[in-house]
Amino acid sequence: MDGSGLNKLNKAKEMDKIAFGDDKKKSIDFNNLEVAFRGKSTQELEQSRWLLRVLGKNWLVNLGATFTPFLLRLNFQWVENLILKTIFKQFVGGTNLLNSQATIEKLHSQNCFTVLDYGAEAKTTEKEYNTTTMEFTRAIEFGSTHEAVSIITVKISAIARFELLEKIQSDKKLSQEENLEKQNIVKRLQSICQKAEEKNIGVFFDAEESWIQKAIDEMVLEMMAVYNKKSCIVYNTYQLYRNDKLEQLKSDFETAKSKGYILGAKLVRGAYLEKEAKYAKEKDLPSVINPTKKATDHEFDAAVQFCLDNYEHIAICCGTHNLKSTQLMAEKIAELKIDKNHPHLLFCQLYGMGDYLSFNLSHNGYKVAKYLPYGTVKEVIPYLIRRARENTSIQGEVGREIQLVSTELKRRKSK
Secondary structure (H helix, E strand, C coil): CCHHHHHHHHHHHHHHHHHHCCCCCCCCCCCCHHHHCCCCCHHHHHHHHHHHHHHCCHHHHHHHHHHHHHHHHCCCHHHHHHHHHCHHHHHCCECCCHHHHHHHHHHHCCCCEEEEEECCCCCCCHHHHHHHHHHHHHHHHHHHCCCCEEEEEECHHHCCCHHHHHHHHCCCCCCHHHHHHHHHHHHHHHHHHHHHHHHCCEEEECCCCHHHHHHHHHHHHHHHHHHCCCCCCEEEEEECCECCHHHHHHHHHHHHHHHCCCEEEEEECCCCHHHHHHHHHHHCCCCCECCCHHHHHHHHHHHHHHHHHCCCCEEEEEECCCHHHHHHHHHHHHHCCCCCCCCCEEEEEECCCCHHHHHHHHHCCCCEEEEEEECCHHHHHHHHHHHHHHHHHCHHHHHHHHHHHHHHHHHHHHC
């Protein structure tokens, strides 16, 4: 290697020290980019870096988010083809379960499990809700025949009318028809959870907007009380950017203990921050959001520690791309001398992001999964738009991703 190449490599190593720190005592070397990216070709890494740079441009993301759904409704094939070759390829496993199989197997070859996420959102009719419920049960059946699939994820607003969830949360009296609707929601949840229990597949119920979340929480906890007696099948999601969720986690744990079931807790920072802020302002309501990111980080890490301190009665999924929180959980597991493969422990990152976390965790024997959406372009476009917008709002994490990919590309070129 010439002097120029050595200088570049040394500079890349210094950048890594800034990103990760140079503490030799860390239980995992997240600096191992060869492990992190061994599943991707050089061309794939170059494409990922290009796309992440594009997603860092606010104006371009906003333009795409505005016009893409409209263009898809007009059935412009070139738009769908462009999406399939770019953002879909980065963040989605396939258009259906069958053609997601290659991605699932590739992840499993790196000791990484899959959380199947059928990308259905914004459904509005009972027929659509029933069809979506059937797809969730198909995902459970599919997962039960694949060692790599341990969990599916369900968005309740994909099987229930959003406005009805709002009304349930507001404690307004429901009409006879609305009561029947509510009963149908419960039946759908039961059919999903029963199938999951039968096939020993977990179910993550996603968190949603605060003005329907309480209604969702109550339904999910009811499912836990039935299906989490022997093992953890049902998980609720706690968005820790909310200022009330750490206390709710602790309260839910006490309820679970008193009723004799395992609490399933998927911990995330959250996905609706801008929407929540806008809603509170428009409705002149107190914000449910923590005042600072530092406060959210503190709440998240406190939730991780609380769950691990009670790991025999709480099944935790640490759903984050945050390096410090990931290190915290890994080190706490080591400190408490818990078996890394304990069924109540799971790390999770999104497919297309956080590979340096996921694959270094799996390489070191921790149980880790990728959150893998699947569905047609039209079905997953709301998810992809949200993913693009989230990436513009977490520039530090995206910047780190770009830096890491660049460092790995330099390493490969220097060989």
